[in-house]
Amino acid sequence: MSVLVYTESEEGKFKKAALEVASYAREVAAKEGGSVTAVTFNAEDTSELGQYGVDKVLNIKSEKLSKFNAEAYAYALKQAAEKEGSKVVVLSQSANSKYLAPLLAVQLNAGYAPNVVALPESTDPFTVKRSVFTNKAFNLLQINTEVKIVGVSQNAFGLKENKAEATVEEFSPSLSEEDFSVNVESVDKATDKVTIADAEIIVSGGRGLKGPENWGMIEEMAEILGAATACSKPVSDMGWRPHSEHVGQTGKPVASNLYIAIGISGAIQHLAGVNAAKTKVVINNDPEAPFFKAADYGVVGDAFEVVPRLNEKLKEFKAKNA
Amino acid sequence: MKILVCISHVPDTTSKINFTDGDSKFDTAGVQFVINPNDEFGLTRAMWFKEKQGATVDVVNVGGAETEPTLRKALAIGADSAIRVDATPTDGFFVAKQLAKVAKEGNYDLIIAGRESIDYNGGMVPGMMAAFMDANFVNTCIGLEVEGDTATAIREIDGGKETLTAKLPLVIGGQKGLVQEKDLKIPNMRGIMQARKKPLNVVEAEDASAQTETKKFEKPDPKGEVKLVDPDNLDELIDLLHNEAKAI
Numbered sequence: 085m086s087v088l089v090y091t092e093s094e095e096g097k098f099k100k101a102a103l104e105v106a107s108y109a110r111e112v113a114a115k116e117g118g119s120v121t122a123v124t125f126n127a128e129d130t131s132e133l134g135q136y137g138v139d140k141v142l143n144i145k146s147e148k149l150s151k152f153n154a155e156a157y158a159y160a161l162k163q164a165a166e167k168e169g170s171k172v173v174v175l176s177q178s179a180n181s182k183y184l185a186p187l188l189a190v191q192l193n194a195g196y197a198p199n200v201v202a203l204p205e206s207t208d209p210f211t212v213k214r215s216v217f218t219n220k221a222f223n224l225l226q227i228n229t230e231v232k233i234v235g236v237s238q239n240a241f242g243l244k245e246n247k248a249e250a251t252v253e254e255f256s257p258s259l260s261e262e263d264f265s266v267n268v269e270s271v272d273k274a275t276d277k278v279t280i281a282d283a284e285i286i287v288s289g290g291r292g293l294k295g296p297e298n299w300g301m302i303e304e305m306a307e308i309l310g311a312a313t314a315c316s317k318p319v320s321d322m323g324w325r326p327h328s329e330h331v332g333q334t335g336k337p338v339a340s341n342l343y344i345a346i347g348i349s350g351a352i353q354h355l356a357g358v359n360a361a362k363t364k365v366v367i368n369n370d371p372e373a374p375f376f377k378a379a380d381y382g383v384v385g386d387a388f389e390v391v392p393r394l395n396e397k398l399k400e401f402k403a404k405n406a
Numbered sequence: 407m408k409i410l411v412c413i414s415h416v417p418d419t420t421s422k423i424n425f426t427d428g429d430s431k432f433d434t435a436g437v438q439f440v441i442n443p444n445d446e447f448g449l450t451r452a453m454w455f456k457e458k459q460g461a462t463v464d465v466v467n468v469g470g471a472e473t474e475p476t477l478r479k480a481l482a483i484g485a486d487s488a489i490r491v492d493a494t495p496t497d498g499f500f501v502a503k504q505l506a507k508v509a510k511e512g513n514y515d516l517i518i519a520g521r522e523s524i525d526y527n528g529g530m531v532p533g534m535m536a537a538f539m540d541a542n543f544v545n546t547c548i549g550l551e552v553e554g555d556t557a558t559a560i561r562e563i564d565g566g567k568e569t570l571t572a573k574l575p576l577v578i579g580g581q582k583g584l585v586q587e588k589d590l591k592i593p594n595m596r597g598i599m600q601a602r603k604k605p606l607n608v609v610e611a612e613d614a615s616a617q618t619e620t621k622k623f624e625k626p627d628p629k630g631e632v633k634l635v636d637p638d639n640l641d642e643l644i645d646l647l648h649n650e651a652k653a654i
Contacts, residue, residue, distance in 0.1 A: 155543070179563045182546075186537065187533050187534075187537050195497075195499065196618075198528055213624075216526050216527055216623070217525055218527060219626070221423050221626070226621050227617065227618050228617055266542050266543065266544060266570050266572040268569075269569045269570060271566065272567050272568065272569075274566060321587045328562060335582065341653050342653035342654065352420050353419045362651075376634075379632045380630075380633065380651065381643060382635070383640070384637065386637075390640070394640050397641060398644065398654075401644050401648070401654070
C-alpha cells in the first residue's frame with residue numbers, strides 16, 4: 085500500500101508546496117505502515133523528493149502535458165493511484181490542485197477533504213481536521229470512502245526532512261483527445277514576482293495609504309523581504325491594485341509565515357482571510373483599528389513615517405544577516 | 407443559451423461563528439443568510455448573458471424551505487425561475503450529485519457556481535458536478551464570454567491568469583472578477599414584486615449518500631494580546647520578528 089502524492093513543479097522545479105505535501109504523505113504512510121509514491125509531470129531532477137520522504141517517483145514525461153490541464157492531469161493521477169493501489173492521495177491547495185481535486189475525487193470515487201491543517205487524527209475511521217468558515221473555525225471530518233483525498237493547506241504542516249532514496253520510474257498514462265477538451269490558449273504569469281500562494285512573507289496595504297501612487301514603499305518592503313504584495317478589498321475595488329492581490333474572505337486566503345498589514349483597519353472579512361498567517365504585524369495610526377486585536381505585533385503610527393524608516397532598518401538587518 | 411446558476415445559502419460574511427449541540431452544528435441563531443458571494447458574481451454575469459445574448463437564467467439550490475428567501479432574492483435580481491432540491495446539504499459530493507441531476511435533466515448549456523461557499527469552503531461542488539455530467543469545467547473563473555457553442559474563460563492561477571476555451575456544456579467555478587464588485591446587481595422594488603410571481607419549483611432529492619461527515623467543530627484558540635512597539639523604536643520590532651517569531 086502506498087500513499088500517493090501529487091508533487092507540483094514549475095519549469096521542472098518543485099514548488100515548496102510539493103515538498104510540504106511530500107512531508108505530509110510520509111507521516112501518513114508511517115501511520116499506516118506504507119510507502120510514499122510521488123507523481124510528477126515533466127520534472128527534471130526528482131532527487132529532492134527523496135529528502136522529504138518519497139520512496140518512489142512516477143515521472144510523467146509528455147509534451148502534451150507541458151501545460152497544466154486539470155482533466156488530463158486528474159486522469160493521469162487516477163491511473164497512478166490505481167497502479168499503486170493507493171488508498172490515500174495527498175495534494176496541495178494551489179490553484180491547480182484545487183482545480184483538479186474534485187475531478188480526481190469523482191474518478192476515484194473518493195471522499196475529498198480540502199483545507200486540511202493537520203495529520204489525520206485517526207486512520208480508521210479516517211478523520212482529519214480542516215479549516216472552515218474562512219479560518220474562523222475547524223471541522224473534524226470523517227471520510228467514509230475506501231479511497232481518500234487529502235488537500236493540505238499551504239504552510240499548515242511545514243517541511244520535514246526524511247531522507248530516503250527515491251527510485252524513479254517513467255510512467256505513461258493513457259490519455260485521449262477527450263481529456264484535453266478544455267484548451268489552454270495562453271498563460272499570463274509574472275515569473276519574476278513572488279505569488280501570494282507561495283510567499284513566506286506578505287506585505288499588504290489598505291485604504292490608509294490614500295492612493296495607488298503611495299505603493300512604492302510597500303513594494304520596496306516586499307523587495308527587501310522577498311515578499312509578495314497584497315491589498316485589502318476596498319483597495320482592489322477602487323482599482324488601486326489588481327484583483328489578484330485582494331486577500332480576504334472573497335479574495336485570496338493567506339497562509340504565509342508573516343503578514344504585514346499597513347493602513348488596513350481589519351474588517352472581519354479581511355481578518356478571516358489572513359487568520360492562517362502565522363505571525364501578523366499591523367501598522368496603523370488608529371489604535372482602535374480592529375486589526376490590533378488580531379495581530380501579534382503592532383505599531384501605532386503614521387504609515388508614511390513608519391514604513392520608510394522600517395524599510396531602512398530592514399535593509400540594515402538584511403545586510404547584516406545575509 | 408440556457409444558464410443554471412447554483413446558489414448556496416450562507417451566513418453573511420460578518421456573522422459570528424458559533425456551534426451548538428455539543429459543537430456538532432452551526433448555530434444559526436441571529437445569523438443573516440445571503441447568496442454566497444462567489445455565486446453572486448456568477449449570477450450577475452448570467453444576467454449580462456440574459457440581457458445581451460437572450461439567455462434564460464434559472465437558479466438552483468439544495469436546502470430546506472428556510473433557504474427560499476435566498477432563492478427569491480436571486481429571482482428579484484432577475485433570474486427567470488428557481489429550483490430547490492429539498493434536502494439537507496450533507497456534503498459536497500451529495501450536493502454536486504443533486505445539482506448535476508437538475509443540470510442534466512434541464513439540458514443547461516452553461517452552469518455557473520461559485521468557486522467555493524464561504525461557509526464550508528469545500529470548493530468541490532462545481533468540479534464534481536462537471537465530472538458527473540461529463541461536462542467541461544473551468545475553476546476560479548474571472549472572465550467569461552460565450553459565442554455559439556464555445557466559451558472563452560479566464561482562470562485565475564497562482565501569480566497570474568490563463569485563457570481557456572471549451573465547448574458547452576460547461577461548468578464554471580466563479581468568483582470576483584466575473585463581474586466587478588460595483589456592478590453586482592441589487593434587487594430593486596420592481597424585481598422584488600416580480601419575484602413573488604416567478605416559479606419556485608421544489609423537487610425531491612435523488613438518493614445519494616454522503617462520502618464524508620462532520621464529527622465536530624472547533625474554534626481556534628483565543629489569541630494573545632498584541633505586543634505594541636513604539637514607532638520610534640523599530641529595532642525592537644525587527645528583533646521580535648527575528649528572535650521571537652522567527653519570521654524574518
